[in-house]
Structures are given as structure tokens and as C-alpha cells.
Amino acid sequence: MFIDEVVIEVIAGSGGDGCTSFRREKYIPNGGPNGGNGGRGSNIVFKVDKGLRTLLDLKYKKLLKGKKGINGMGSNRNGKNAEDIIIKVPEGTTVTDLDTGLIIADLTHENDEVIVAKGGRGGRGNAAFATHSNTAPNFSENGEPGEARKIKVELKLLADVGFVGMPSVGKSTLISKISASKPKIADYHFTTLVPNLGVVKTKDNRVFVAADLPGLIEGASLGQGLGIKFLKHIERTRVIVHILDMAAVEGRNPVDDYNKIRNELNSFSPKLMNKPEIIVANKCDIESFKDNLEKFKKEVNKDVFEISALNNEKIDELLIKIADVLDTEEKKDIYEEEQFESHVLYKFKEEKPFEITKEGDTFVIRGEKVEKLLRMTKFTDEGARRFANKLRRFGIDDELVKMGIKDGDPIRILDFEFEYRE
Numbered sequence: 381m382f383i384d385e386v387v388i389e390v391i392a393g394s395g396g397d398g399c400t401s402f403r404r405e406k407y408i409p410n411g412g413p414n415g416g417n418g419g420r421g422s423n424i425v426f427k428v429d430k431g432l433r434t435l436l437d438l439k440y441k442k443l444l445k446g447k448k449g450i451n452g453m454g455s456n457r458n459g460k461n462a463e464d465i466i467i468k469v470p471e472g473t474t475v476t477d478l479d480t481g482l483i484i485a486d487l488t489h490e491n492d493e494v495i496v497a498k499g500g501r502g503g504r505g506n507a508a509f510a511t512h513s514n515t516a517p518n519f520s521e522n523g524e525p526g527e528a529r530k531i532k533v534e535l536k537l538l539a540d541v542g543f544v545g546m547p548s549v550g551k552s553t554l555i556s557k558i559s560a561s562k563p564k565i566a567d568y569h570f571t572t573l574v575p576n577l578g579v580v581k582t583k584d585n586r587v588f589v590a591a592d593l594p595g596l597i598e599g600a601s602l603g604q605g606l607g608i609k610f611l612k613h614i615e616r617t618r619v620i621v622h623i624l625d626m627a628a629v630e631g632r633n634p635v636d637d638y639n640k641i642r643n644e645l646n647s648f649s650p651k652l653m654n655k656p657e658i659i660v661a662n663k664c665d666i667e668s669f670k671d672n673l674e675k676f677k678k679e680v681n682k683d684v685f686e687i688s689a690l691n692n693e694k695i696d697e698l699l700i701k702i703a704d705v706l707d708t709e710e711k712k713d714i715y716e717e718e719q720f721e722s723h724v725l726y727k728f729k730e731e732k733p734f735e736i737t738k739e740g741d742t743f744v745i746r747g748e749k750v751e752k753l754l755r756m757t758k759f760t761d762e763g764a765r766r767f768a769n770k771l772r773r774f775g776i777d778d779e780l781v782k783m784g785i786k787d788g789d790p791i792r793i794l795d796f797e798f799e800y801r802e
């Protein structure tokens with residue numbers, strides 16, 4: 381099954397917890413702290429596998445979850461990092477964060493890989509907190525929660541050339557003659573339901589990848605026929621081969637067909653109009669071909685390549701022509717730099733580390749930083765004191781006072797409630 385779009389939730393593993401522990405040795409009554417750090421949680425990694433052609437493996441997974449890092453232990457032993465979760469995806473996979481709409485990565489090369497959700501760092505053990513003023517800290521951190529995000533995973537096929545045209549013009553016949561691809565061929569519309577890729581070799585030994593796409597009809601860009609679902613696979617191609625049934629076997633009008641398809645490509649994405657186009661007049665073995673071709677040349681006034689896919693006529697020459705045009709066309713990225721999250725600074729996140737609202741009598745504090753701090757705190761006496769200090773340093777106390785908080789008023793962060801103490 382060909383699947384080219386899935387939405388999925390990814391949650392990386394949290395870090396292992398830090399450990400609170402003290403040395404116990406003969407003759408040393410009060411040994412120092414020796415609790416080790418937790419290990420990092422698993423990253424969720426997407427990696428290109430050249431053999432894959434579909435996102436089918438992801439289709440039935442609603443959630444990808446990482447493992448927690450190993451907890452720190454006494455005697456200064458650190459916990460191990462959890463192993464990364466590696467998900468194989470086909471070449472041409474774009475991963476987008478659904479909340480920000482920004483692209484996390486466009487994986488177009490063999491071995492490309494990207495961390496789509498970062499594992500949490502391990503919590504620090506109490507040994508890590510020892511200072512001159514506190515030589516025996518009696519607290520440690522929990523592991524940091526793993527990054528969680530909702531992502532869209534999209535496959536836009538990686539092909540050098542795209543075969544486009546109305547149904548039954550001979551796109552699949554052509555790819556079957558020039559590559560090992562063996563698609564279904566028949567005289568009814570929409571025989572091809574998903575794109576077929578084929579590796580093509582010219583007589584002078586140049587190699588390119590061609591995509592035979594499902595037939596387009598008027599309104600395709602609005603979802604008519606198989607429509608918009610497959611137009612995106614033309615985006616990465618460098619050359620468009622526009623195939624026409626110049627014999628007009630079904631009473632078609634090739635001039636009309638040509639204009640309609642160009643319109644659809646343009647309404648889907650005007651960028652497609654900038655790609656070089658080779659117009660192929662197919663079915664030159666049929667009588668009616670000649671008249672139609674003459675009419676077409678008069679009205680459209682562009683170069684046309686005449687072939688018979690069925691009889692293998694002029695196919696070698698066509699492939700040379702395609703390879704020549706490909707040689708002049710650079711590979712370009714299909715996205716602009718600004719569309720990637722790596723080019724956008726998350727300044728706003730730092731500017732507003734928390735938000736306080738009043739729900740009934742309760743002061744509710746929200747914000748990534750505060751929530752993370754809460755989840756990483758072990759509420760021992762010292763742990764709680766440290767937590768309170770940090771809230772003060774974030775400026776939360778000041779804000780609460782401004783909002784009129786009084787001694788004993790309830791405060792909530794996530795599902796943790798406590799009382800305000802001046």
C-alpha cells in the first residue's frame with residue numbers, strides 16, 4: 381500500500397532520575413554525597429532507508445514513545461543512556477511540527493537522519509550538587525521529561541522526471557517500456573492509482589528516475605479525480621514530461637487537454653510552471669495522429685516530441701532528450717529556508733517562562749520551564765526548598781504578590797497543589 385501522509389505523536393524518553401546517596405565506609409562516620417546522575421532518555425530519530433517507498437510502517441502507529449534513561453546509583457555510578465528509537469522512512473520524507481507549522485527536516489539523501497523528539501537529560505545525583513556551603517546535599521533531580529510533539533510526516537517522491545497527463549494517454553505504457561517498473565496498463569481511466577517509480581538508463585548510459593503519476597483531470601488541484609493527492613509528487617521533479625494522446629482515441633481534444641493540465645499544475649503550485657517541460661505526443665502509430673498534431677502545433681506553437689509508446693517508436697531519442705534537459709537543471713530544495721524551524725529563533729519561549737491565572741481561589745501557574753522544574757523535583761525537604769527558590773528566581777513570587785496572593789492561598793502547577801507561604 382502506498383501511504384504518503386501520516387500524523388503521529390512522538391514522545392522521547394525521559395532522563396533517568398538522579399540518586400541521593402552517601403558514602404558509608406568503616407571509620408568514616410559522615411561520608412560525602414555519592415549519588416550518580418541518571419542517563420539520557422531515548423531520542424526519536426527518523427532515518428532514510430533507500431529501499432522504502434511508502435510511509436506504510438507509520439500508518440498504524442499513533443504514538444512513538446522513547447524509553448526512560450537508567451537511574452543514577454550510589455557510589456557515583458551514572459545511569460546508562462536509553463537507546464535511541466530509530467524509525468526508517470523513505471527518501472523524500474518531510475517532517476513538520478504541527479503546532480508551529482515549521483519543518484523539522486526534509487530528508488532527501490541516503491543516510492539523512494534527524495532527531496524529531498529529544499530525549500530528556502538525566503537528573504543530577506546529589507554528588508553533583510555538593511558545594512562549599514552545602515557539602516552534603518540531601519536531594520537529587522528527577523530526569524527531564526522527553527520532548528513531546530505532534531508531527532506530520534509527508535512523502536514527496538524523489539524522482540528526476542514526472543510523467544503527467546490526462547488518463548489513458550499512455551504514461552504507464554511508457555514507463556513500462558523504459559524501466560523495470562511493471563504497472564497495470566488498460567484502456568479505462570485511472571488505471572494507475574499510485575505513483576510508480578522507474579530507474580531509466582539512456583543509450584548513452586545516463587541514468588535518471590522517472591515517476592509515472594495517476595492521470596490528472598480538470599479540477600485536480602481542487603480534488604477532482606485522484607487530484608491533489610498526487611500533485612505533490614511533482615514538486616521535487618526537475619523536468620515535467622507532459623504526455624498527450626495525440627491520436628485522440630476517445631474523442632479527446634489534445635489542445636484542450638494540454639491547457640487544462642497546465643492550469644491544474646499552476647493552480648496547485650505556480651512553482652511547477654518554472655520547471656522545464658517536454659511535450660510528448662503519444663500514439664503516433666494511429667491514423668488520426670497526424671491531423672491532430674498539425675492542429676496542435678498551429679494552436680500551441682511549442683516543440684513536440686512524437687512517439688509511440690506502444691510500438692517503442694522514438695523512445696530512445698526521447699530519453700536522450702530528457703537526460704539532456706536534466707543535465708542543465710540543478711537539483712533544488714523545494715522549501716525556503718524560513719520554513720525550517722532551525723531558522724526560527726524561539727525567543728518568545730524565553731520571554732514568557734510562565735503564565736499565572738486565577739481559577740476560583742487557586743492560582744494556576746503554567747509554562748514549559750516551570751512544569752519541567754516541577755517534574756524534575758523530588759519533594760524531600762531540601763528538594764522542596766530548592767524548588768521554592770527557583771520559583772522565586774523565575775519571578776513567580778513577585779507576580780503572585782502583584783496578583784494579591786495571601787498566606788495559605790492554594791497554588792497549582794500541573795496536578796500538584798500546594799499552599800502559598802510568605
Ligand SMILES: Nc1nc2c(ncn2[C@@H]2O[C@H](COP(=O)(O)OP(=O)(O)OP(=O)(O)O)[C@@H](O)[C@H]2O)c(=O)[nH]1
Binds near residue numbers: 571
Ligand atoms: N495505439 C497506441 N495505444 C497506446 C499507446 N500508448 C498507450 N496506449 C494504450 O492506451 C491505453 C492507456 O494506456 P496507459 O499506459 O494505461 O495510460 P495511462 O496514461 O497510464 O492511464 P492512467 O493510468 O489511467 O492515467 C492502453 O490501452 C494502452 O495500450 C500508443 O503509443 N499507441
Ligand SMILES: [Mg+2]
Binds near residue numbers: 553563571592593
Ligand atoms: Mg497509468
